[in-house]
Amino acid sequence: MRRRPVALATAAALFGAGLTGCSEPTAPTGRPAPDTPPTTTAPTPRVPAGKAPTKSFAVGVRQVKLNRDGDRPLPVTLWYPAEGAAGGAAERSAPAADGRFPVVLFSHGLGARPEDYQVLLTRWAAAGFVVAAPRFPHTGRGGDGNPLDVLNQPADVSYVLTRVLALGEKAGDPLRGRLDPERVAATGHSAGGVTTIGLFTAGRDERLDAGIVFAGTALGVGTAFAGAAAPQLFVHGEVDEVVSYAAGRAVYDAVPWPKAMLSLPKGDHGRALLGDGRALGVVADTTVEFLRWTLYGDPAAKKRLPADAARGGLATLDDRL
Numbered sequence: 001m002r003r004r005p006v007a008l009a010t011a012a013a014l015f016g017a018g019l020t021g022c023s024e025p026t027a028p029t030g031r032p033a034p035d036t037p038p039t040t041t042a043p044t045p046r047v048p049a050g051k052a053p054t055k056s057f058a059v060g061v062r063q064v065k066l067n068r069d070g071d072r073p074l075p076v077t078l079w080y081p082a083e084g085a086a087g088g089a090a091e092r093s094a095p096a097a098d099g100r101f102p103v104v105l106f107s108h109g110l111g112a113r114p115e116d117y118q119v120l121l122t123r124w125a126a127a128g129f130v131v132a133a134p135r136f137p138h139t140g141r142g143g144d145g146n147p148l149d150v151l152n153q154p155a156d157v158s159y160v161l162t163r164v165l166a167l168g169e170k171a172g173d174p175l176r177g178r179l180d181p182e183r184v185a186a187t188g189h190s191a192g193g194v195t196t197i198g199l200f201t202a203g204r205d206e207r208l209d210a211g212i213v214f215a216g217t218a219l220g221v222g223t224a225f226a227g228a229a230a231p232q233l234f235v236h237g238e239v240d241e242v243v244s245y246a247a248g249r250a251v252y253d254a255v256p257w258p259k260a261m262l263s264l265p266k267g268d269h270g271r272a273l274l275g276d277g278r279a280l281g282v283v284a285d286t287t288v289e290f291l292r293w294t295l296y297g298d299p300a301a302k303k304r305l306p307a308d309a310a311r312g313g314l315a316t317l318d319d320r321l
Contacts, residue, residue, distance in 0.1 A: 045231050045258060045294060047183055047209050052292035052301055053099075053128040057081035060094030061122075062174070064167070066134070068159045072152075074134045076160055077114040079125035080175065090122050096174055099128070102183035102295035103164060105157055106133040107192030109215075109270070110150075113141045117189065120273055123284045129291060130179060132164045139191055151220050153195040154203030157186060161207060183295040187212035187287075189273055190243065197221050197251060200230060210294035212287055215240055215269050217247045223254035231258040231321060233290045235283055237267025252318075261318040262286055262309055282314050293321075 060082030066074040081101055082094035104124055108114055114121070114133030121131045135141075136156060138149035161184065168179030186208050188196035193216020199205050201218070204226045212233045232255045236248040245263070252261045264272055264279055272279035285308040292301035302321060309317035 045209065045229055045297075047295060047297040049299060050297035052296035052298040056086035056126045057097050057128060058084035058086050058088065058094065059090040059122045059125045060092070060096060061090040062093050064164070066160060066163050068156055072137050072156060074137065074156055074160055076132050076134045076164065078164070078175075079118070079121050079131040079133075080178070081125055081128055081130070086126060090118070090125070093174070096178045099178065100180045101128055101130045101178055102180050102185070102291070103161070104129045104131045104291060104295075105161060105184070105186045105188075106131055107153060107157060107186075107188030107195040108133065108135070108140065109188075109190030109192050110139050110147060111141050111145060112189075112192075117273060119280060120284055120287070124288060124291065127288045127292065129295070130164075130175070132160060134160045147191070148220075150191045150194050151198070153191075154198035154205075154221070157195060157199060158203070158205045161205065181207070182209075184208055185210040185212065185291060185295055187214070188216065189214040190216065190269065193217070193243075194219065194221055197223075200225050200227070200232070210291070212290065213248070213251070214273060215243050215248065216251065217243045218251045218254070219247075223251055225254065225256055229257040231290075231294050233259070233287065234261040235264075235272070235287070236261065237264045237269060237272060239266065240269045242269040258321045260290070260305065260321050262315050263318070264315045266314070278312060279314050282309065282311055285311070286315075286317070 060080050062078050064076045081097040083097050124131050136153055138144050138146040165181045167173045167175045184207050186196045186199045193213040196211050196213050197216055197218050198221035200211055201222045201224050206227050208230055210231050214235045234252040236245050238245045272283050289301040289305045289308055292298045306317055309315050
């Protein structure tokens with residue numbers, strides 16, 4: 001995607017602060033009063049009504065080495081529903097379970113790796129989703145840490161999606177016949193949240209049916225959401241010390257489609273994804289139900305969302321779905 005010069009200096013200052021930081025929160029910034037929900041009828045999501053799997057799956061994991069344009073190496077970790085008993089650790093190259101599963105793309109934060117988020121991502125796979133998580137060449141751990149390369153990442157993710165979906169048609173590939181190209185979501189944390197927002201704005205990928213943004217901002221990618229209605233779930237800590245809650249809320253308010261925002265009053269920039277077991281449980285349950293609704297079309301999952309979000313009093317849900 002094209003870079004926007006007017007945003008570069010500000011983006012560098014923000015991203016340079018460390019978009020995967022998980023330091024202790026300082027003082028709450030406070031939650032702005034929610035806007036009045038729109039009175040017009042929200043656009044209808046594209047995925048037809050259906051039913052998500054009721055069982056949990058064992059999880060398999062493998063890596064696929066990709067490279068966009070020859071100079072952007074993008075090793076992709078795939079977590080997927082596998083044969084065998086559920087509940088154990090992900091098994092490398094385990095045979096895939098029978099069925100055709102929606103695909104969920106996940107973009108990591110600055111200086112991070114896909115495996116840093118494996119607790120959440122394996123939970124998605126166990127619920128019946130194939131998760132594809134690229135490691136970006138400049139913002140991943142071990143890269144040069146160039147924060148402005150975030151603006152190139154939406155195109156990386158679209159490339160990864162094309163190549164991963166091709167595995168479902170490739171003779172001899174373990175995922176042949178297991179991927180549903182008509183049911184796809186993009187998700188991401190921090191810098192990966194920026195990447196995800198970009199996939200629905202300036203770099204809109206029309207194959208995407210839904211999005212989940214963890215601690216994200218629209219800096220550099222804008223809020224001109226475009227294309228067919230794609231429900232969005234925002235997850236943000238109210239004491240986020242890197243991307244302010246107000247910044248995340250501003251992007252959420254700009255979304256014209258069905259949407260919800262899970263707010264964690266004591267949540268910082270990353271603990272709910274990387275360390276805090278109780279908060280991670282709420283985030284995992286809520287995001288699983290959101291994906292079940294948006295990608296399987298399961299109306300029962302949508303009805304369960306508010307209860308999952310409220311469990312334990314750790315979060316609140318602004319529900320405009």
